[in-house]
Amino acid sequence: MCGIVGLFLKDKSLEPQLGTMLTAMLVTMSNRGPDSAGIAIYGSDSDAKSKITVQSDAAEIDFSGLDLALKAAIDTPVSIRLKDTHAVLELATEKVAEARQALAELRPTIRVMSTGDVIEIYKEVGLPKNVAERFEIAKMSGTHGIGHTRMATESAVTTMGAHPFSTGADQCLVHNGSLSNHNSLRRKLRRAGVTIQTENDTEVAAAYLTWKMQNGASLGEALENSLDDLDGFFTFVVGTKNGFGVVRDPIACKPAVMAETDQYVAFGSEYRALVNLPGIENARVWEPEPATVYFWNH
Amino acid sequence: MQTYDLESDGLRGLNSSLQALAGSTNKTQWNIVNPRGSHAIAVGLDAPIEVNVKGSTGYYCGGMNKQAFIRVHGSVGPGCAENMMSGTVIVEGDASQYAGATGNGGLLVIKGNASSRCGISMKGIDIVVHGNIGHMSAFMAQSGNLVVCGDAGDALGDSLYEARLFVRGSVKSLGADCIEKEMRPEHLEILTDLLTRADSDARPEEFTRYGSARQLYHFNIDNAY
Missing domain, CATH: 3.30.70.120 (Alpha-Beta Plaits)
Structure with missing residues (x-):
C-alpha cells in the first residue's frame, strides 16, 4: 500500500497555493504510507x-x-x-x-x-507531515505537483527508495503497486544506455518512460506502451514539464480517484485526499478506468 | 432524528453508538454529516434503523450490515456493503471496487456506476446497479442476484456458481464458464421485484440472463473426493 496525490492547476491564481494544497493532500494519505514521503513541485521557468x-x-x-x-x-x-x-x-x-x-x-x-x-524533488524517510515541514513544501508555488507516501514492499526504506523517481529532465513518476518484471527490464534499459540508480521497481518504470520519450514518444504514447511492457500492479502518476498523466494496470486493484474542475485536475489514492480542494462539491469526480491513459498538458 | 457530525465527533463514537442500538429503539433516524471520505462508516449495524450519510465515503461503508437501511447521498469507496447479511444499502452516486463483495443477504442499490469486482464472491445478496459495472464482476458468485441496468465490463461471472446475473446493456466479455441463459417467467418475476425495490424504471424484458454453465472441474462429480 502507498498513497499518491497529484494536482495539476489550470487556474494561474491558484499557483501560489500549490504547495499548501498538495501538503494537505499528502498528509491525509499518511496512513497509506508512513515510512517515507516525497514531493515533486513544478515551479516557475x-x-x-x-x-x-x-x-x-x-x-x-x-x-x-x-x-x-x-x-x-x-x-x-x-x-x-x-x-x-x-x-x-x-x-x-x-x-x-x-x-x-x-x-x-x-x-x-x-x-x-x-x-x-522547473522541477524540484524533495524526499526523505519519515512521516509525510514531518517530511513536508522539513522542506517547507507548503510555502512553494508552482503549476503542478505530485506527492507520494510510501509503504515499502520492493526495496529498502531509504531516501533513494522513496518516490518520486526522476530519470529525465523535468520528469517524475510515483507508483502504488509492485512490478514483477523490473529486473529484466532494468538490464534491458541499462544496455540501451539508460541510467538507473537503485534496485527499486518504480525507478525502472520511470526510466522506461524516459527512454520511450527520448525515442520520440509523447507522454501519452509512453504511458500506452507501459501497459504492454510492464508486468505487475501499478497506479502511476507522472509529471513532465508541461504535463500530468495517470495510468492504471488492467487489473486496477490499486485505488485511484480523480477530480476535475475549471481550476484544476486532482488525483488521490482515496477521496479523502481531495475533500479540502476548492469547489470539490461540484467537481467531476471519477475513478480512472483500468488500462486507460489520462493526461493533461499546459 | 439524531444528527452525528463525523468531523467533530469521530468515527469510533459513531459506530459504537449505532452498534449499541439493538432490538427496539426510539432512535431510528440518523443523519451523518461531514463524512469527507472517511472509512468504515456505519459498519456492523444490527438494528432496524435508517441511516443517511450526507456526502461521499471511503472504504467499507455499510459493511456487515444487518437490518439497517443505509442511504449514502454521495459516492462510496471500495468495499461498500461488504459481507452484508440483511437490510438495505442505497448509494446515490458511484461505487468503487468490490461493492457488495461476499454479501450474504439484503439489497444493495447503486444509482450510478460500480467499478471492478462488483459482487465478487456474493453469497445471497441482491445487487442492483443503475449504471455500468467494471471488470471481473460477480467472480465466483455463489448465490443471489446481480442486476445491471447499463453495461458490464470484461470477464463477467468468471467461475460462477449459482448466482443469477441480469444485464440490460452490453457485456464486454464473459468469464470462464459463464454463459447466456434463457429468461424464464420465474426470472422475470425476480427481476421485476428487484427493479421495483431499487426504484429503477428499466423494463425486465430488456435484460439478458447469464449464469454458470457448470462445466468447470469442481462441477464434475467424478472429481469429488
Whole structure:
C-alpha cells in the first residue's frame, strides 16, 4: 500500500497555493504510507537556467562551499538554495550534464534527486507531515505537483527508495503497486544506455518512460506502451514539464480517484485526499478506468 | 432524528453508538454529516434503523450490515456493503471496487456506476446497479442476484456458481464458464421485484440472463473426493 496525490492547476491564481494544497493532500494519505514521503513541485521557468536538486545525509559538510567549488570546476555561475538535507543548484541549462559529472567527483556522497528547468524533488524517510515541514513544501508555488507516501514492499526504506523517481529532465513518476518484471527490464534499459540508480521497481518504470520519450514518444504514447511492457500492479502518476498523466494496470486493484474542475485536475489514492480542494462539491469526480491513459498538458 | 457530525465527533463514537442500538429503539433516524471520505462508516449495524450519510465515503461503508437501511447521498469507496447479511444499502452516486463483495443477504442499490469486482464472491445478496459495472464482476458468485441496468465490463461471472446475473446493456466479455441463459417467467418475476425495490424504471424484458454453465472441474462429480 502507498498513497499518491497529484494536482495539476489550470487556474494561474491558484499557483501560489500549490504547495499548501498538495501538503494537505499528502498528509491525509499518511496512513497509506508512513515510512517515507516525497514531493515533486513544478515551479516557475527562468530563461536558460536549470535546476539540479541534490540530497546528502551529511548536508552541512557536502553543501558547504558547493556553489563555489562547482563554479570553479565547470566555469559558470552557480547559485545554491539550501533546504534541510536537500539543496537546489541553479545554473545555465547547457552546463547541467557537465555539472552532474563534476558533482560526482567533488562530492561523491551527494545524490541527484532531479534535474530540469522547473522541477524540484524533495524526499526523505519519515512521516509525510514531518517530511513536508522539513522542506517547507507548503510555502512553494508552482503549476503542478505530485506527492507520494510510501509503504515499502520492493526495496529498502531509504531516501533513494522513496518516490518520486526522476530519470529525465523535468520528469517524475510515483507508483502504488509492485512490478514483477523490473529486473529484466532494468538490464534491458541499462544496455540501451539508460541510467538507473537503485534496485527499486518504480525507478525502472520511470526510466522506461524516459527512454520511450527520448525515442520520440509523447507522454501519452509512453504511458500506452507501459501497459504492454510492464508486468505487475501499478497506479502511476507522472509529471513532465508541461504535463500530468495517470495510468492504471488492467487489473486496477490499486485505488485511484480523480477530480476535475475549471481550476484544476486532482488525483488521490482515496477521496479523502481531495475533500479540502476548492469547489470539490461540484467537481467531476471519477475513478480512472483500468488500462486507460489520462493526461493533461499546459 | 439524531444528527452525528463525523468531523467533530469521530468515527469510533459513531459506530459504537449505532452498534449499541439493538432490538427496539426510539432512535431510528440518523443523519451523518461531514463524512469527507472517511472509512468504515456505519459498519456492523444490527438494528432496524435508517441511516443517511450526507456526502461521499471511503472504504467499507455499510459493511456487515444487518437490518439497517443505509442511504449514502454521495459516492462510496471500495468495499461498500461488504459481507452484508440483511437490510438495505442505497448509494446515490458511484461505487468503487468490490461493492457488495461476499454479501450474504439484503439489497444493495447503486444509482450510478460500480467499478471492478462488483459482487465478487456474493453469497445471497441482491445487487442492483443503475449504471455500468467494471471488470471481473460477480467472480465466483455463489448465490443471489446481480442486476445491471447499463453495461458490464470484461470477464463477467468468471467461475460462477449459482448466482443469477441480469444485464440490460452490453457485456464486454464473459468469464470462464459463464454463459447466456434463457429468461424464464420465474426470472422475470425476480427481476421485476428487484427493479421495483431499487426504484429503477428499466423494463425486465430488456435484460439478458447469464449464469454458470457448470462445466468447470469442481462441477464434475467424478472429481469429488
